Amino acid sequence: MVVRDSFTFSELEQWLNERRVTEIECLVPDLTGVARGKILPREKFTEDRGMRLPEAIVAIGVTGEFPDEGPYYDVITPTDRDMHLRPDPATVRIVPWATDPTAQVIHDCFDRHGNVVPYAPRSVLRRVCNLFNAEGWEPIVAPELEFYLIERSTDPNQPLRPPVGRSGRAETSRQAYSIDAVNEFDPLFEDIYAYCEQMELNVDTLIHEVGAGQMEINFFHDRPLQLADEVFFFKRTIRETALRHGMYATFMAKPMANEPGSAMHVHQSLLDKATGKNLFSNEDGSPSQAFYWYIGGLQRYTPAAMALFAPYVNSYRRLARATAAPINIQWGTDNRTVGIRSPVAAPAARRIENRVIGADANPYVALAATLACGYLGLKNRIEPTPECKGDAYLGDYALPRSLGEALALLKDEADLHEVLGREFITVYTEVKDTEYEEFMKVISPWEREHLLLHV
Template sequence: MTLSPTGSPTDEAQSFLDAHPRVEAIDISLADLHGIGRGKMIRRHELAGLFREGRGMPASLFAQDIEGNDVAGAIATQDDGGGDSLCWPVAGTLGRQPNGRGLVLLQMFGPDGAPVPHDPRGAMMAQIARARGMGFQPMGALELEFYLLDAAGGPARAPMGGRRMSSTNCMSVDELDEMSPFFDAVYAAAASFDLPLETLISEYAQGQFELTLRYRDLARAADDIVLAKQILRSTARRFGMRACFMPKPFAGRSGSGMHLHLSLTDPCQGTNLFADKDGVTSDLMLQAIGGVRGAMAETMLVLGPTLNSWRRLEGAIYSPAANSWGYDDRNVALRIPGGSPASRHFEHRVAGVDANPYLVAAVILGTALDGLETRADPGPEASAEGAPSLPQSWAEAIAAFAASDRMRRILGPDLQIALAAIKRHECARVADHVTDIEWQLYADL
């Protein structure tokens, strides 16, 4: 039986409890505007009630800065007096964590049963519903790049042999073997969530790795990233390590991105509508790329939400900051990978690993659908010509996002205003901080 507006069946809770008789507590987690999990730890006997009745939490969670402090400009978009709204489990996201507790993701709904307008997952689901109304089923996958560090912030030591990850070792299979006890534990935890972690790569810097995830329904693909990051963090703690999702934790080393692969299928036949036709790229996919390119400047705050995001985009290896597209070219923002013509899709390569996957999915899908509605021209290949220039800084990105009618329509006015207010607050706080390099360069002037 299903009572939840997310479609989560009530028997999912009992099936989990039967399969895990020793689990005594479950983390219930709502992704805020930063993608940070906010929620509660409930006891075993409370889980069935969550699935039957939901659980109250304040929508003010979506008006908090990255440290959990309320931001006045974001709170002003809410009129519920600080009361609770009902959160419901997201179907298929209940599993057992490496820490021995359960975990389930949530989405928030108002008293009328409609998604709370500030919830980023709700914004994504609205664009997925829009796509379905146009006759499309969005499909996707997100790649996850990250660093494994020790407690002091340096490269981690391998569980096998204790060697510090001190050289680049890009695509080294020996390095993967040295780290295998950690990743074996990650894969084991992922299996509990039916989380389709696939290829593992030693990436382009000391202690940097990439995990790819299976291509599937876009909503599940975004949920997959939220779950994968939580599993990686929890497992890393138990190995004396820290999973770092900063996009540019070290100057002079490779940044960490979160590339989104996207296509549209026929919801009845399941066929890929972006597939090549007689050896020619689909007009539908080119129009989608045109829509994404035309709005990229306005989406950059979602793709690069922190000051550290912009460090990754400033001089980056394989981290495109130009509004460009091309075939199988990792230097462009929007890449059409090679491979089977039947599985053709595009890869959006701009978002940093710090971005909220729900908001990333919402704005990329939303602007792609705009491109289909207007039959947008993608412009010349491997060029930013014909598209608006991109913001050159975090502050410019905040201003472009806040002024965007497209973002207001795609994300809703409350979410847009709240996110812009939070990021202005964060930007001002960072600007007010005197850095060590300023002391080094200017203290003796």
């Protein structure tokens, strides 16, 4: 296993030589989490150690469109300048499904003067982590990522269905934690684990979730940037492996109307950089004041951060009563009905779980946003509400119900702008406004069915 946080360019060259790599996929995650970039011959990559792309490439909406006008172009010039991309040696991974020996390397984005591009997702997460580090704190996270296996379908007008497993039948009922239901797709998951091992991804457990064809992969805890990179790589791996087995894998928040949505639950804790101790626990093992302030920050700022946690129109279909997804920002211990959960754990492992984030969220943006909320809680010493010890679904909705409402809240929250960066917030909200406008041009089957002859 490579000690990646100290990986140098000379070690990168040795790593590539040992694996006889002939091609490099030079990647940069965009706002949606899509891998943009170029594929270079090994010699060209070694010679240049970087590449250029238009600066708007990391600021594209999920439809591939750009805003036509507005504040977006106060940040990104309409002259379509180049970004200068620099490889991060610590991110190198083999591409296990490639025919020829191929590596993939994530790049960071800079302008021609060497300044970091502030709206690139990786830049935003690093910015937030640096704020913690300046206080002598080290955030630690562990994502739990849900996804669906889906039967291949090329017609977007048709509802999605679970795929057929080894038995020759598709799931027709919910099989939460069923071992046999997972074994229906043994050949697929054997390849996934083999690919993850080749890529040195620190995946932990695999379970079958509540929905038909819904799975969950848990990651071992680590520092946020490393985990965001791993989730980014993992999503690529799952999609590719599923295709090779004749099915799709989707991280849509709500792909099927009658099945639960998919989340990316993020466990988070805070270490003292000097001592390595968990700052969420006192010496006697009780919860610390920092633990409560962090929860208070999540409660105070999560509604305004929802456009970052739930970035698409589909995302808000997941956040409804009786769907195994939260509808508010209450908190509780060992309570899965709340938006902010504290699992039962030893004092050294005390952590907070954000259950609001969707599986469709960009991992860099989502981790940056949840850490930003906690950071503001610590800095502003925000006390949480009393702990919820009952069913939080009996409470009121306390989260925005649509992308439009979420964007309005994000635009008005100056504290998040300060922590995440005003350039990022401007670009992100402008891109999401464009996506929302595109969605509003589409007439749905529900509208034709219920409104055509009745209104």
